[in-house]
Amino acid sequence: xxxxxxxxxxxxxxxxxxxxxxxxxxxxxxxxxxxVSTYIQSGNVLFTAAEDADCALVARAMSDAIAxxxxxxxxxxxxxxxxxxxxxxxxxxxxxxxPKRVHAVVLSAPPGPELAAKLEAAAAAAAAKGTHDAVVTIxxxxxxxxxxxxxxxDLSAAALRIVGSPxxxxxxxxxxxxxxxxxxxxxxx
Numbered sequence: 001x002x003x004x005x006x007x008x009x010x011x012x013x014x015x016x017x018x019x020x021x022x023x024x025x026x027x028x029x030x031x032x033x034x035x036v037s038t039y040i041q042s043g044n045v046l047f048t049a050a051e052d053a054d055c056a057l058v059a060r061a062m063s064d065a066i067a068x069x070x071x072x073x074x075x076x077x078x079x080x081x082x083x084x085x086x087x088x089x090x091x092x093x094x095x096x097x098x099p100k101r102v103h104a105v106v107l108s109a110p111p112g113p114e115l116a117a118k119l120e121a122a123a124a125a126a127a128a129k130g131t132h133d134a135v136v137t138i139x140x141x142x143x144x145x146x147x148x149x150x151x152x153x154d155l156s157a158a159a160l161r162i163v164g165s166p167x168x169x170x171x172x173x174x175x176x177x178x179x180x181x182x183x184x185x186x187x188x189x
Contacts, residue, residue, distance in 0.1 A: 003047075003048045003049060003051075003080060003081050003187075004033075004046070004047055004048070004049045004053070004055070004058065004078055004079065004080055004081065005044065005045065005046050005047075005078070005079050005081070005183050005187065006043075006044075006045040006047070006058070006059065006062055006076050006078045007043065007044060007076070007077045007078075007079070007106055007173045007175065008024075008042075008043025008044075008045070008062075008066070008074045008075070008076050008173065009043070009074060009075045009076075009077070009164075009171065009172070009173035010074055010075070010173075011041075011042065011043040011072060011074050012041045012042055012043065013042070017072045017073075017074060018072075019043065019066070019070055019072055019074070021038040021041060023069075023070060024038060024043070024045060024066075024070075025037065025038055025045070027062075027065055027066065027069055027070065028045050028047055028062065029047075030065075031058075031061055031062065031065060033047040033048060033049050034047065034048045035047060035048040039179070039182060039183060039186060040179070042175075042179075043074065043173075044175070044179065044183055045062075046186055046187060055078040055079065055080065055083075056078075056108065056109075058078045059076040059077055059078040059108065060076075062076045062078070063075060063076040075108075075171040075173065077106050077107065077108050077171065077172065077173055079106060081184075081187040081188075084180070084183060084184050084187060085184060086139075087104055087106065087138075087141050087180065088180060088184050090138045090139075090141070090143075091104075091143060091177070092136040092138070092143050092145075093134075093136075093143060093145045096145060096147075096177075099176060099177035099178035099181065100149075100150065100176045100177070100178060101145060101146055101149070101150070101177075102143065102144070102145055102146075102176070102177040103143070103144040103146070103150055103174045103175065103176050103177065104141050104142070104143055104144075104174065104175055104177065104180050105141065105142035105143075105144060105159060105160070105172045105173065105174045106140065106141050106172060106173060106174075106175070107140040107141065107142065107163060107170045107171070107172040108140070108170045108171045108172065109140055109169070109170040110137075110139055110140045110170075111137060111140075111142075111169075111170060112169050114169070115162065115163070115168050115169055115170065116137065118162045119135060119137065119142065119159060119162060122135075122155055122159060122162060123135050123155060125154070125158070126153075126154050126155035126158070129154065131148065131153070131154065131155065132147045132148070133145060133146050133147070133148075133153050133155035133156070134155075135155060135159060140170070142159060142163070142172065144156050144159060144174070150176065156174070160172075160174060
């Protein structure tokens with residue numbers, strides 16, 4: 001049973017930053033983790049780590065190892081199985097029936113005031129255009145609701161641009177709700 005999930009940003013997208021899942025699993029195992037598995041090609045790694053493992057340190061070690069051994073710069077965010085369950089339970093858009101219309105952007109740390117202000121400004125700009133997109137921040141997760149589709153959303157593009165900036169103070173990566181639900185299921189009870 002997996003106790004942690006590593007979420008890698010920006011791998012295997014549009015033929016860029018290619019990482020073979022077999023190589024990724026081997027690398028995570030070489031870092032001392034067990035029960036390593038991956039889910040789909042977009043960089044979701046389930047693994048067991050020491051009970052007292054610091055998620056930020058584990059993420060940094062993975063990111064550094066991926067750069068050094070696989071030649072790919074990929075920010076990594078690590079959550080515990082418990083935190084993944086909390087993210088799932090806190091979904092502020094439980095009435096959305098299409099899981100591809102809700103995304104969780106999991107951040108490496110809760111957004112500071114400057115990052116929060118930029119996200120609020122992006123949401124206001126999207127609302128001014130008449131979209132029904134919404135973003136809600138709970139702890140270190142941004143929940144994006146994009147009724148017209150994630151790929152059509154100015155708010156989702158702005159949010160990822162904001163959290164992807166080196167000045168953001170935190171990094172983040174997005175997963176649709178179907179993926180988040182599957183990851184929780186794969187972690188086991």
